[in-house]
């Protein structure tokens with residue numbers, strides 16, 4: 228046997244040993260194949276097999292280029308109303324984790340307590356899964372939550388269509404109705420609903436009440452990891468519904484945070500109005516926004532918002548910091564963007580703001596910031612779950628500003644001068 232063959236044999240037997248010690252692969256799927264189809268409004272139909280709930284649904288078909296993180300993406304409230312197509316061909320191989328919570332009472336493995344997207348489309352569904360956090364398969368989870376899922380379709384062809392014609396309304400059809408080959412006549416558009424109001428909290432609640440700095444957070448559909456990024460850095464966070472007039476309570480807080488959220492940001496016009504008032508405050512508190520937060524702050528500053536052809540969704544989007552030219556690879560999930568060209572135009576009506584970050588792929592806006600006041604926002608997700616965490620420092624920047632703000636108000640002057648007491652006139656007896 229040659230030295231090469233010996234080495235190959237050794238590598239092979241080592242690989243076999245490591246396979247033998249791996250955790251068991253769970254094969255929980257029933258072999259029964261239920262037909263499913265993804266029908267696009269453009270008339271294109273992709274037929275495959277169902278592996279989720281045996282029901283049909285409608286939504287806006289969008290694609291993500293993320294390689295991992297399907298439990299996080301599917302529970303991200305920003306995907307509400309959307310049918311999510313994964314460009315990563317093999318999905319489901321590490322199963323789905325539990326609803327375990329962390330020390331702050333936040334979900335460890337999900338971005339909200341339910342699947343938010345309307346359905347998922349994958350090329351190859353892994354019927355066998357294995358991971359130390361897994362408690363069920365992706366198919367079981369979808370079925371339990373009433374979310375349809377299709378596999379065995381050419382996701383490359385679907386993504387080509389979505390790229391060329393733009394994100395499109397679609398129906399995910401499951402069951403024998405697929406075989407009847409009936410044309411879908413109506414495709415309800417989720418973006419005409421107020422998805423922000425659907426995703427936002429209905430009640431005010433507080434996290435980490437003993438935190439050293441108090442943040443008011445406007446919930447347009449906030450992700451768990453945004454909350455975690457704030458409380459894990461020592462902040463106390465009070466979460467308010469999207470339309471709450473925070474200007475009434477800002478004297479009790481050191482900073483304001485505007486969250487991510489689903490659908491068309493123009494649906495959250497009430498938040499824009501409240502921000503417009505906040506920007507005029509002569510004693511402004513620090514404000515920071517993420518994704519929809521960036522869009523709402525931009526609109527309050529006077530910028531327009533438009534719909535991107537197919538959106539930026541994935542964990543590999545390059546955002547260039549306009550201050551230092553540094554490019555960070557970021558996690559993103561948005562279909563709308565701020566029209567920021569007026570920010571650099573001479574004599575622009577939008578005064579006082581500058582571009583903060585710009586996307587190196589398509590030049591779209593990735594953030595804005597005020598020239599003199601402590602206001603800034605980014606289109607990408609510094610909390611990135613999943614995705615690269617290179618821009619998490621932005622939470623530190625925001626909380627440093629909020630702490631400085633707190634100090635400004637809590638600091639007593641070193642020496643408090645008492646008003647000089649005027650000596651009382653004491654009648655003086657004149658002794659002759």
Ligand SMILES: NC(=O)CC[C@H](N)C(=O)O
Pocket residue numbers: 305486487488489490491492517518519520560561562563564
């Ligand atoms: N992640 C987000 O906040 C998304 C914002 C908005 N719904 C968009 O699609 O552009």
